[in-house]
Every structure is written in structure tokens, then in C-alpha cells.
Amino acid sequence: MRFIDMHCDTLMLSFIKKLDDIYEIPEAMLDIKRMEAAGAMAQFFAVFMPPRNETLDDVAYIEHCVGTFNTTMARHRDSIVPAGSGSDVEQNLDAGRMSAFLSFEDGRPIDGRLENLDRYYGRGFRLITLTWNGENCFGFPNSRDPDVMGRGLKPFGKDAVRRMNELGMVVDVSHLSDGGFWDVAEISRKPFVASHSNCRALSPHPRNLTDDMIRTLADKGGVAGLNFAPEFLNAGAEGGESTAELISAHARRMIDVGGSECVALGSDFDGTGGNMEIDRVEKMPLLFDRLRRDGLNIEVIEKIAWKNALRVLKDVMG
Numbered sequence: 001m002r003f004i005d006m007h008c009d010t011l012m013l014s015f016i017k018k019l020d021d022i023y024e025i026p027e028a029m030l031d032i033k034r035m036e037a038a039g040a041m042a043q044f045f046a047v048f049m050p051p052r053n054e055t056l057d058d059v060a061y062i063e064h065c066v067g068t069f070n071t072t073m074a075r076h077r078d079s080i081v082p083a084g085s086g087s088d089v090e091q092n093l094d095a096g097r098m099s100a101f102l103s104f105e106d107g108r109p110i111d112g113r114l115e116n117l118d119r120y121y122g123r124g125f126r127l128i129t130l131t132w133n134g135e136n137c138f139g140f141p142n143s144r145d146p147d148v149m150g151r152g153l154k155p156f157g158k159d160a161v162r163r164m165n166e167l168g169m170v171v172d173v174s175h176l177s178d179g180g181f182w183d184v185a186e187i188s189r190k191p192f193v194a195s196h197s198n199c200r201a202l203s204p205h206p207r208n209l210t211d212d213m214i215r216t217l218a219d220k221g222g223v224a225g226l227n228f229a230p231e232f233l234n235a236g237a238e239g240g241e242s243t244a245e246l247i248s249a250h251a252r253r254m255i256d257v258g259g260s261e262c263v264a265l266g267s268d269f270d271g272t273g274g275n276m277e278i279d280r281v282e283k284m285p286l287l288f289d290r291l292r293r294d295g296l297n298i299e300v301i302e303k304i305a306w307k308n309a310l311r312v313l314k315d316v317m318g
């Protein structure tokens with residue numbers, strides 16, 4: 001089964017390990033070589049912005065991550081090539097190649113300037129997770145503090161969503177405050193995504209989506225990417241674990257609430273850990289097997305695996 005994964009943090013791992021190529025990293029949850037073996041169609045590679053600290057220079061960090069991405073693509077162009085649109089993904093597939101997208105996890109490098117959106121678009125970025133777990137120029141993060149959770153986008157964040165729509169950059173509400181979610185839902189003229197978020201009704205974590213949010217995301221033509229991290233599948237559980245069975249439960253809840261068009265994949269590989277059944281990209285087929293055994297037909301499993309995500313990419317980017 002082909003698949004599109006909307007979120008991994010493997011570029012962060014490349015920074016920590018000072019690697020300039022992510023083709024083969026045996027200790028990583030994902031690398032290009034194993035993606036290929038697993039049947040991947042497209043992968044979003046996040047440039048995750050770690051919390052600010054004195055030793056990390058944002059510019060140097062971004063350059064490392066983008067450099068690693070570009071070097072990998074140049075060296076392994078028979079396997080994987082950068083994509084700028086949904087049509088690119090289809091063309092690359094026809095040519096027997098996987099597709100790679102760059103994204104930001106935390107929009108702080110945009111620094112409150114719309115021209116930075118254009119600049120990073122020009123460098124290949126096609127999705128921004130508007131916030132991580134802190135306030136930035138776009139707005140406020142998910143939080144257990146109802147005051148923070150209720151805060152909407154900042155005026156710049158609203159303008160930035162409109163500009164991202166114009167450019168053809170995917171707006172990602174994972175990690176965002178609930179107030180920010182509802183602002184995006186109101187403002188965005190194109191489908192948007194929660195690239196790596198699960199169901200709050202099954203797992204009461206502020207990173208997850210309420211049923212109302214899932215319904216609205218679906219109405220807007222967007223998708224939520226199933227996150228494999230134990231803490232989002234099983235919040236509050238002692239020694240929580242991540243199993244294909246639990247991921248399937250979240251998928252089926254999303255379908256019950258928002259229909260089969262709103263579910264996709266956002267593994268969070270190399271951004272999470274713990275007790276995980278699907279802890280490496282080559283184990284992705286375990287999820288498709290589980291969905292089948294839980295009664296989903298092949299058409300629906302294909303939608304979750306890649307068709308829904310590809311539809312959104314084409315709607316947003318062409």
C-alpha cells in the first residue's frame with residue numbers, strides 16, 4: 001500500500017547527529033531507503049524549531065536542515081525528489097520516484113513578515129505548522145490553561161493564513177490553540193490540515209481535536225493526520241503505549257464524526273518515542289492490516305493512506 005505521511009522530525013535528528021544525508025540512518029524511525037522499501041509515496045520533512053536557547057542560532061539551524069534535505073535529494077534523485085505540488089507527487093510516482101516536501105513545525109522563522117512566507121515558499125517550503133508549544137507571531141499554542149487555549153490568531157497570523165492560501169502553502173493547525181483553530185476555520189479559503197493530531201474524545205490531550213473540530217475540518221475539505229505517539233493516542237494512561245489497534249480506533253472515530261474523506265497520516269516519526277508497535281516506517285503495513293481487520297474496506301484504507309492527503313495537496317497547491 002502506498003502512503004503519504006504529513007509529518008516526521010527526521011531532519012531534526014540529522015541536526016543532532018550532524019548528518020548531511022538522511023538516506024540511511026539505521027537508528028532513525030524513518031530514512032529514505034526504508035521509506036522506499038515500505039512503499040512510501042510522499043513524506044513531509046519538518047524543520048522543527050526547538051525552543052529558543054542561547055546556543056542555537058535559528059538561521060544556522062534552518063540552513064543545516066534545508067542543506068541536509070537538499071543534499072539528500074541531490075544524491076538520491078533516483079529514489080526521491082522534492083515536490084512543490086500535488087501534481088508533482090503524481091508525476092514523480094509515474095516516474096517511479098517518491099516525493100519530499102519541506103515544512104516548518106513552528107512558524108517563528110516567519111518573524112511577523114509576510115515577505116518571509118514568500119521567501120520560504122521560494123526555498124521549497126509548502127506547509128507551516130503555525131505554532132509549536134509556545135506563542136509566536138501567528139498566535140498561541142494548545143494548552144491546559146483555558147485562557148491560552150481560547151486565544152485566537154494574532155492579526156499577523158490572520159494575514160499570514162490569507163497569504164499562505166494565495167501562495168499555495170498548507171496551513172497546519174496541529175499544536176495550535178483551540179481559538180486559533182476556529183480562526184483558521186473561518187479565514188482559510190482553502191482546505192487546511194491538522195498534520196499530526198488525534199481525537200480528543202478518545203484521548204483527552206489538548207494536542208488532539210474535538211469532534212466539533214473534526215467535523216469542521218472535514219467540512220472545509222481538510223484532513224487530520226493520525227499521530228502514532230503514545231501520549232496522543234492514550235493520554236493519561238499509565239505507561240501508555242502506541243498500538244496499531246489504538247491508531248485504528250482513532251481513525252474510525254474520525255470517520256464516524258467527519259467521514260472517510262478527512263483522515264490521513266502524520267506519524268511523528270523521529271519526533272516521538274516510548275512503547276510503540278509501529279516505531280519504524282517499514283512497519284506501516286501493520287496499520288493497514290489492522291484497519292482491514294477492523295472492518296474498513298480497501299477503498300477507505302487507500303483514502304487514509306494517501307488519497308485524502310493527495311486531494312488536499314492538489315486543492316491547496318495544484
Ligand SMILES: [Zn+2]
Nearest residue numbers: 105175196271
Ligand atoms: Zn509536533
